Amino acid sequence: MNHDQHNHKQECGGGESSGNSGAPLSPWLVGAFIVAIFWGGFYLAFNSGGFRQDVYESNAVSWTGGGTQAAAPVDPKVVGKRLYSQNCVVCHQANGQGVAGQFPPLAGSEWVNGGDKQGENHLVLLMLHGHQGPMQVMGANYNNAMPQWKQLSDDQIASILTYIRSEWGNKASAVDPAFVASLRKEHASQSEAWTQAQLLAIPPAKGTQAPAK
Amino acid sequence: MHRLPTLLSGIFLVFLTSWLGLVAYPVLGLGRLSPVADADTGGTLPPVYGGQAVAGQRIYATEGCVSCHSQQVRQTSITQTDIERGWGVRPSVARDYLRDSTAFLGSRRLGQDLSNVGVRLPDAAWHYKHLYHPSSVCEGSLMPSYSHLFLLRKIQGARSDEALNLTGADAPKQGYEVVPTAEAKNLVAYLLSLRHDYPLPEAPVKKAGAGPAK
């Protein structure tokens, strides 16, 4: 065997054939390779998101880069949840139950969901200008102060209210930013926090908005 | 192919393609992303980590958490699983990692994905208990105990507020308490700050908060 091998090496020099002899690659295999390479090119082209740096979903943009990716509208409840956790949880708690005797609950509250005497306008005004003095919520008495929140934008207030009206079992409708804007304008002269009596003197009104999703 | 310069230049050119695409492009493009303004809070997105959380990243690195935990919610065109499991409300994008010193993307999920662990499990006390003895709060968990991040000490005067409420076999001897070390506090602060529940320009949030994973 070694003898053969030596002869062989004499011919071809160092263990390699100089030519390209040997069985040709199967045409099927060559065909499969070509198909695979074409598939690769097309796959990359059609799933490239236009090679844009800001496109992460391959199906979001056509391969020419034409923007079919309309910025999806942001869910107000997601924004509201974040704002709520930043501004409101200290008193009303993450579970919306408040603190017995000190801060009224939001879950199930007639002020949040709307009641016999309370409308959505009361909720928005409470939020805009705050509240002071005694207050009855779900049959319990509270006497504490809520600060004003008119430094927040109409969108932000609407998001928070939409969130608290759809969380913890609440199922009230979403609040329209335009409704907040109109009330803000209407009561622009209000500089102090409301009392319960002042608020309830205003007739209840509903915002014009489809039910919360 | 037989002369070194020819071979070397060929090798160089071919190699350059992946280097340009996967190294130079990310550095010049993704590496220069900046935070976006957060209209809701007046801050920035992603939010800046607190000091403890920054220190906690080092613990995350040195303890090798990345061996078992990923931090990425995958694109919905590839899989829906990550979002359905409640590991996030939207796919992760490069901008999410902007505030990290190292992107702990991970390659295996022997444990759950952690990109939104601060949203799913916002309770620090739970995390301490879990780190101290994982299977005491997650029956059947593969995670090892990180009890070396805690201190067993004699109660001096009153029991510390930080002491863990351990029960059963974990409970320390009478007169002793288990408190988290600075490392444990930093690590938990980092874990709690892992939350990507906000939308980014390139990654809108389509669904409202997903339910917690079991």
Place this chain on the structure above:
Amino acid sequence: MSENIFPHHHAEEDRGTAETRAVDASVRLPVLVLFGNAVHWLVVASLISFILSVKLIAPGFLGGVSFLTYGRLAPMARDLFLYGWASQAALAAGIWLMARLSGRPLGGILHSTLLVSATVLWNVAILLGTLAIFAGYSTGVEWLEYPNWASAMLLLSFLLIGIWAVLQFDRRANERAEVAQWFLVAAFCWFPWVYGTANLLLTWKPVQASAQGPIQSWYCGSLLALWLLPVAIAALYALMPRLVGSHLNRRNLATLGFWMLLLLGGWNGMERLIGGPVPAWMTSAGVVAGVLFLIPVVIIAINLLGMSAHKSADKNSDVEEGVVIRFLRTGIYALISIGILGALCALPEISGALRFTAVTEAKTQLWILGAISFPLFAVLYESFPALLGRDCWCASLSARHYWLTFSGLWLLVGLMLFGGLFTGLALNDPTVSFLNITSYSYPFHVLECGAQLMLLAAAVILGLNLSRALAWDYLFPKKK
């Protein structure tokens, strides 16, 4: 130049010409030291892997000790496999093959001293880096966990060795370069580039983390496909024709395979990040590169298997020679397997379901312990008798090592594939809780523990065989 540069070593009179002996003598010390250290790290890494597999079935095993937690042992084992064993063995194999293929002895005592010093530096870096992970100084970047000073030492050490290997190609005796030499030159050029770039951008002076994902994936892919795999393929191209007594046909096929491997090897890494936080085109590039990587793999495998097909019945083959050929052939099958498995796992649907499960780990194991390690084992078994000038292996230990590694590897990979498939399918059903899924994988983890034990036994047997050979050489030195 037409002498048989890889003569059969079972007959004393057939040890090759004076020239090959001179070549062997000139690289003897560095290659022996590199291979010796590589095997001892392999034993340590296998031991840690075994401990890790036990920890997956009993999380409390060796618990409560900071430096024995899973999170520290896992990167330690992975880095020891990559840098302690595979890279070091690849350096040894690369030096020996390059010297043999160039037909020129290493120039003078200085080179040998330089190489041995670089080798010592390499091993000191590995040792200190491992201890640093142990003590909690890991960088936390996957596959680059060594602290900055240790990775800098590794790079420096590599440069001292690698430059020499590239120069050796230039001063070769035969005008016409062999296919194996291309792969070696490419591999030795790449490691410093890949390792240097990745360390610079990820650990020494980290770029903003939003850019780190693709670089990490590129590094992992390139380390395997552009440094370790080319050395393994070079070993296959160099040893296969000589051992089966055949010759390489269709050099143009090899050329095609070479350039396609180079082109796709770097992009192949993106397969590790399909669906991750990277722009859509990067995900798609990973899908395409992962699938097309099968093409160079198949071309090279056909090229190599074509040689062994010519093989006539080898009547006077003994056990040692058989072991070398068996390692080579299993290496080719492992190579084909990583091509197929990689292509399947790159398909978006499969990646979506199975990425992050044990399937990912099975693929990595098949790369490191299969397609890369098997050809390196073959070079180890082939080079020692030539370097020591005697039949130094204990045939029964060699055969046992082969069978244990072979069965351990395929058992481990098979279990991980099935286990990963189960967990992947369960994960896709959000009603099944994560802890439930963990309990499904328990039986697989138990069996994997057995497979790891086989691999550990194989590594120990190799270590014994090697120590025996070296001790024999030390006690009864052969007359020069």
